[in-house]
Amino acid sequence: MVFKIGLLGLGTVGIGTAQILLDSSGRNPLLEEIVVSQIGVRSLEKTRPIKFPPGVITTDLVAIVTDPEINIVVELLGGLEPARTMILQAIDQGKHVVTANKAVIARHGDEIYEAANRAGVYVLLEASVGGGIPIIKPLKQSLGANRITSIIGIVNGTTNYILTQMTTAGADFSDALVEAQHLGYAEADSTADVDGLDAADKIAILASLGFGERVQRESVYCEGIRKVSTVDIAYADKLGFVIKLLAIAKISEKTESRILQLRVHPTLVPKSHPLASVEGVNNAILVEGDPLGQVMFYGPGAGSGPTASAVVSDIMNIVAILKSNNHTQTLNPLLSCTHQHYCQITPIEAIETRFYARFLTKDVPGVIGNLGRSFGNYQVSLESVVQIGFKEELAEIVVVTHYVCEGNFRTALDEVRTLETIKSIPSVLRVL
Numbered sequence: 001m002v003f004k005i006g007l008l009g010l011g012t013v014g015i016g017t018a019q020i021l022l023d024s025s026g027r028n029p030l031l032e033e034i035v036v037s038q039i040g041v042r043s044l045e046k047t048r049p050i051k052f053p054p055g056v057i058t059t060d061l062v063a064i065v066t067d068p069e070i071n072i073v074v075e076l077l078g079g080l081e082p083a084r085t086m087i088l089q090a091i092d093q094g095k096h097v098v099t100a101n102k103a104v105i106a107r108h109g110d111e112i113y114e115a116a117n118r119a120g121v122y123v124l125l126e127a128s129v130g131g132g133i134p135i136i137k138p139l140k141q142s143l144g145a146n147r148i149t150s151i152i153g154i155v156n157g158t159t160n161y162i163l164t165q166m167t168t169a170g171a172d173f174s175d176a177l178v179e180a181q182h183l184g185y186a187e188a189d190s191t192a193d194v195d196g197l198d199a200a201d202k203i204a205i206l207a208s209l210g211f212g213e214r215v216q217r218e219s220v221y222c223e224g225i226r227k228v229s230t231v232d233i234a235y236a237d238k239l240g241f242v243i244k245l246l247a248i249a250k251i252s253e254k255t256e257s258r259i260l261q262l263r264v265h266p267t268l269v270p271k272s273h274p275l276a277s278v279e280g281v282n283n284a285i286l287v288e289g290d291p292l293g294q295v296m297f298y299g300p301g302a303g304s305g306p307t308a309s310a311v312v313s314d315i316m317n318i319v320a321i322l323k324s325n326n327h328t329q330t331l332n333p334l335l336s337c338t339h340q341h342y343c344q345i346t347p348i349e350a351i352e353t354r355f356y357a358r359f360l361t362k363d364v365p366g367v368i369g370n371l372g373r374s375f376g377n378y379q380v381s382l383e384s385v386v387q388i389g390f391k392e393e394l395a396e397i398v399v400v401t402h403y404v405c406e407g408n409f410r411t412a413l414d415e416v417r418t419l420e421t422i423k424s425i426p427s428v429l430r431v432l
């Protein structure tokens with residue numbers, strides 16, 4: 001049998017996908033039955049590393065999603081439009097869809113899955129989170145017997161690459177970003193990586209799968225890595241931490257019902273924690289559940305080959321279903337999405353976490369006492385206070401708190417800002 005694929009997009013991941021599908025030797029024999037019949041691109045002028053037979057590449061995306069010969073549409077355009085419209089049109093035409101598009105799924109997953117369920121087709125998305133790491137199918141299937149309590153991940157390869165270069169090679173932020181772009185890790189608009197938006201899309205998807213409800217993308221609290229400086233990386237190192245951009249989804253500890261914390265921010269991670277040693281473009285997702293305990297998924301989180309590996313695995317899953325002739329309008333619930341309700345999310349001010357803060361102060365008696373008093377006024381208990389360096393006549397004081405309510409910590413900082421001896425607060429970061 002031959003199964004025809006319509007590929008939308010021939011960027012980094014599209015090329016990787018075509019390369020696998022055009023070179024099936026030594027891989028799963030199912031690949032021999034899959035043919036890339038049409039490829040939709042924005043421009044025919046671009047030079048590409050693979051030559052395709054005449055007529056395969058077209059700028060007419062609609063012709064691909066409406067072609068009656070095509071069984072599976074593989075959406076690798078990235079961005080919201082025309083990706084969303086093409087996915088919906090493909091579904092409307094009764095085609096199965098494979099996508100790597102976390103932005104579209106995180107924002108429009110509800111309408112896409114409602115349409116897919118009505119049409120009786122699959123929309124698979126293994127490549128949307130964690131690049132080459134299997135995490136979508138494991139969450140939906142292998143870990144399905146568990147009550148998931150937390151999902152904490154390094155889910156953006158570009159920012160992990162930048163932070164690793166800044167930490168281990170003393171690299172400058174912008175140089176490391178340019179390198180990540182050259183290596184094909186970054187989004188077309190790298191602000192999605194640097195400002196944490198890509199990681200927020202991904203944790204919204206993982207939370208929905210892990211906790212079995214829909215997640216409103218805008219309810220993910222999000223801070224990127226622009227404000228992480230080499231000074232804080234060095235202080236974190238002295239205190240026994242590394243700084244990572246973490247995406248966190250977990251059940252709020254103070255509630256019995258399933259109210260979630262959902263947040264993305266740079267975080268001081270203890271060097272002994274399993275996520276601390278995840279370096280470069282690698283991603284890792286630590287899932288905790290009952291009765292499983294902890295399991296960590298680790299591997300290359302971005303790039304052409306790894307992401308294409310996940311895309312092709314989804315294509316193969318659909319082909320296997322089509323081949324076994326048991327595809328009916330009733331979808332396999334372990335591969336489809338039937339969520340109806342939206343998760344409740346804890347406001348960021350109500351979460352309990354630890355903080356790291358760095359202050360530039362006058363070097364006079366009583367400064368640390370004043371700081372301690374302001375924090376004490378709002379039940380913010382300090383775990384450590386260190387004064388290590390001086391910066392242009394000012395003392396540099398770093399504090400790490402115990403677990404505190406974020407709202408109380410913010411109010412305490414507001415009071416600290418009014419203290420005459422405190423000149424500035426260059427950084428405030430959360431601690432895992």
Ligand code: HSE
Pocket residue numbers: 128130131155156157158159185186187193198301302303
């Ligand atoms: N820009 C993304 C990253 C690509 O750096 O992780 C994979 O989604």
